[in-house]
Amino acid sequence: MPNGESKHETTRIKNTLRLIASMKPYSLEMIATIVTTFLKHIGTIGSAGIVAYMAALAMEGRLLPEFRVLFSWLCVCIVLRAVMYYGEMWFGHDVAYRVLRDFRIKLYDKMETISPAFVLKKRSGQIGATLMSDVEILEWFLAHTFGSFLVAVAITIVLLVLLAKIHILLSLLMMIFSILTIWTPFLLQKKADEQGRQVREKAAEANAVTIEGIQGLRELLTLNYLERYKGRNKESMQSLYDAQLTYGKRAGTESALMQIFVGVFTVVVMAVTAVFVSQNVLAFEVYPMVVMLSALLFSPIIEVCGVARNLGNVFAAANRIQTVFDTAPVVKDDGKDMDCSSLQHRVVFEHVSFRYDDDLDKVLDNVSFAIEPGQTVALVGPSGAGKSTCINLLLRYWDAEGGSIRIGGVDIRHMSLDNLRDLTAAVLQDVFLFNVSIRENIRLGRPEATDGEIEEAAKAAYAHDFIMELPNGYDTIAGERGFCLSGGQRQRIAIARAVLKNPPILVLDEAVSSLDSENEKFIQQALHDKLGDRTTVVVAHRLSTIMAADKLVVLDKGRVVQVGHHSELIAQEGFYKDLVANQVDKSGLLKS
Ligand SMILES: Nc1ncnc2c1ncn2[C@@H]1O[C@H](COP(=O)(O)OP(=O)(O)OP(=O)(O)O)[C@@H](O)[C@H]1O
Numbered sequence: 091m092p093n094g095e096s097k098h099e100t101t102r103i104k105n106t107l108r109l110i111a112s113m114k115p116y117s118l119e120m121i122a123t124i125v126t127t128f129l130k131h132i133g134t135i136g137s138a139g140i141v142a143y144m145a146a147l148a149m150e151g152r153l154l155p156e157f158r159v160l161f162s163w164l165c166v167c168i169v170l171r172a173v174m175y176y177g178e179m180w181f182g183h184d185v186a187y188r189v190l191r192d193f194r195i196k197l198y199d200k201m202e203t204i205s206p207a208f209v210l211k212k213r214s215g216q217i218g219a220t221l222m223s224d225v226e227i228l229e230w231f232l233a234h235t236f237g238s239f240l241v242a243v244a245i246t247i248v249l250l251v252l253l254a255k256i257h258i259l260l261s262l263l264m265m266i267f268s269i270l271t272i273w274t275p276f277l278l279q280k281k282a283d284e285q286g287r288q289v290r291e292k293a294a295e296a297n298a299v300t301i302e303g304i305q306g307l308r309e310l311l312t313l314n315y316l317e318r319y320k321g322r323n324k325e326s327m328q329s330l331y332d333a334q335l336t337y338g339k340r341a342g343t344e345s346a347l348m349q350i351f352v353g354v355f356t357v358v359v360m361a362v363t364a365v366f367v368s369q370n371v372l373a374f375e376v377y378p379m380v381v382m383l384s385a386l387l388f389s390p391i392i393e394v395c396g397v398a399r400n401l402g403n404v405f406a407a408a409n410r411i412q413t414v415f416d417t418a419p420v421v422k423d424d425g426k427d428m429d430c431s432s433l434q435h436r437v438v439f440e441h442v443s444f445r446y447d448d449d450l451d452k453v454l455d456n457v458s459f460a461i462e463p464g465q466t467v468a469l470v471g472p473s474g475a476g477k478s479t480c481i482n483l484l485l486r487y488w489d490a491e492g493g494s495i496r497i498g499g500v501d502i503r504h505m506s507l508d509n510l511r512d513l514t515a516a517v518l519q520d521v522f523l524f525n526v527s528i529r530e531n532i533r534l535g536r537p538e539a540t541d542g543e544i545e546e547a548a549k550a551a552y553a554h555d556f557i558m559e560l561p562n563g564y565d566t567i568a569g570e571r572g573f574c575l576s577g578g579q580r581q582r583i584a585i586a587r588a589v590l591k592n593p594p595i596l597v598l599d600e601a602v603s604s605l606d607s608e609n610e611k612f613i614q615q616a617l618h619d620k621l622g623d624r625t626t627v628v629v630a631h632r633l634s635t636i637m638a639a640d641k642l643v644v645l646d647k648g649r650v651v652q653v654g655h656h657s658e659l660i661a662q663e664g665f666y667k668d669l670v671a672n673q674v675d676k677s678g679l680l681k682s
């Protein structure tokens with residue numbers, strides 16, 4: 091086996107074992123499902139065998155003396171089948187839905203620890219596919235398939251023993267045909283794996299293209315790119331269809347082959363049994379029973395084959411889910427939970443260096459600056475200088491590679507993430523509003539806040555008036571169709587959240603898009619009035635913000651090139667003066 095292939099095989103086995111191991115918390119329900127499924131099959135086999143036997147006795151006119159006993163057993167089998175069917179459905183679905191629930195929760199929890207690094211590398215449609223459809227495939231395998239496989243094996247053994255009791259040759263015949271049938275999907279397994287992988291990949295891609303097309307609809311319309319994008323969407327759907335068709339064709343070939351084996355087996359068994367009956371080797375009344383049992387044999391076997399046929403899909407989904415589980419957290423929350431009430435709110439960047447990935451260049455190189463308590467520091471620089479990266483590190487979306495960031499002398503890695511999040515509030519450019527009321531959106535800042543406090547915060551953020559003009563005021567659902575907030579209004583909601591949270595340190599990424607002057611005035615005023623005494627770090631894109639800041643940290647290519655107040659720096663020949671001269675447009679916005 092070539093090296094790559096054997097590695098692939100090892101991963102497959104490892105993944106299967108890990109999947110089975112992950113069922114441990116559900117083992118009791120799994121056992122209950124397996125037992126009820128097994129007994130349901132026994133009920134089916136028993137009732138079918140008894141009916142066949144009774145029919146044969148009736149044909150020979152010998153049914154009456156045995157009728158009571160046989161009929162009682164038939165009733166027992168029918169009741170057993172009905173009760174076990176109910177049990178199987180109950181336990182099976184209990185396991186299934188619990189697996190779905192728990193895996194989705196575990197995946198989301200894991201995403202939180204590895205984001206945003208992981209999330210930024212993936213497209214949201216692909217993440218959605220992992221969270222939703224991949225978990226469904228896994229649930230199907232873990233909850234319905236693994237148990238069915240064990241039951242199918244057990245039922246086949248029961249039938250083999252029953253047929254062997256009638257005649258050993260019948261049992262041998264059954265064994266040969268069972269092996270042939272089970273072998274079919276394994277024969278085509280390599281293809282199944284590859285095709286399963288293709289289908290999962292194409293489905294994730296199609297998902298991502300559609301979701302991006304919806305999220306980016308405004309850009310597509312303004313750029314007049316919608317027709318081309320529709321073409322791309324069609325292409326991805328077509329390529330998913332092609333992959334699914336190839337998958338379906340192979341599955342069809344497998345089914346056809348299996349049906350051939352089933353048909354040939356039934357004919358051979360009928361012929362052999364007829365010969366035995368004609369030679370008086372077997373009694374006549376056994377004949378219908380053998381035909382019935384041999385017909386029943388294949389339903390569990392075909393179930394097993396169905397599992398094998400879909401293993402390609404299962405492994406692909408498992409790989410994707412396990413990639414998420416195996417990804418190491420970008421930021422380890424192993425700092426001490428400390429009392430931060432007496433902490434001074436002085437923020438210091440000390441020789442901070444950082445790169446987003448091992449194989450990428452440094453984006454921050456030996457960055458040092460300090461923000462005194464209550465001071466506002468504006469990070470200024472051309473696009474790509476590293477301003478947002480400083481914010482990402484201060485909020486611990488990533489950790490610095492070299493140097494440290496300290497708050498009140500404590501390295502932020504040495505405090506818990508909860509501590510850090512209590513100390514800071516961020517108002518970032520893209521404010522996300524959840525599809526709940528405006529009131530609940532603001533309440534995110536402090537979940538225990540009263541309605542009165544929420545309104546106070548909204549007033550402080552100059553958001554109260556426009557909220558009152560919405561159809562249902564504070565109870566208006568933020569994401570509802572037909573109603574939309576402007577970028578400036580969203581930022582004011584975010585400021586209201588920050589006011590409500592009332593943190594000692596404020597992190598602000600100023601909107602790059604031009605806000606109308608009224609919105610800008612309100613935002614500046616809200617920040618100044620209510621949050622002006624906080625220790626603030628702002629990624630500044632506006633000359634008005636820059637001029638109002640106590641200190642500017644001018645960055646270029648990940649290095650600090652100048653530090654000082656606007657009035658000092660603009661008076662000096664240097665990078666900052668050139669930046670302002672060359673990049674500030676008429677609206678006072680630094681061009682990127
Ligand atoms: N998630 C990421 N993965 C890899 N590289 C990144 C990532 N985010 C940013 N970068 C790179 O890091 C560098 C600094 O980016 P950063 O966003 O900090 O710049 P910025 O000064 O905030 O720019 P802008 O004003 O345009 O927002 C850029 O070269 C950018 O391409």
